[in-house]
Amino acid sequence: MSKVSVIAKITALEGKRSELIAAMGPMMDHVEANEPDTIQYILTEDTTDENVIWMYEEYASQEALAAHSSSDTMKELGMALRPLAGGRPEITVCNPVRGKGL
Template sequence: MYGLIGKMLAAPGKREELVAILMESTGEMPGCLNYIVARDSKDENAIWISEVWDSKESHAASLQIPEVRAVIARAMPIIAGFAEQFETEPVGGVGL
């Protein structure tokens, strides 16, 4: 399995809009075992995205799906930056 955990920063006042846009992409990603978007409890402009994939290749392939590319294009104007990103090797857990 392949995992990603990242902290994304929304433009000021745009976090809820960004969350809504990112949640639109969750049904169109073959190989995605877990996709969670969460608000940062201490930073009103930050969100955390946790992903678990069956493979790194499935994650890369998802970025070529037209619906996913459209969601990314809509989100880009309100993304202020990427604060942190970690690649992981999930070994199991609830929901996997």
């Protein structure tokens, strides 16, 4: 069982980044309370584009990522972000190789 990571870029509609971040709250809470195999789930603001947020996610396994991605909370998040986002998130799935904390 090897770890898997995700880097996601989410672009908000012009001026909607704060609302988009607030809409992420239920998912952030869900991950913390209900996903023990989600190792890291970090929401960050882009420093050069005021409409972009980035998610860095690390999972204990591909199965943990699949459980996260198919959760009811993820489906609800998609609906909550739809009126705030300027399109679908750009998702990159990676295999962590080496690093501090890995």
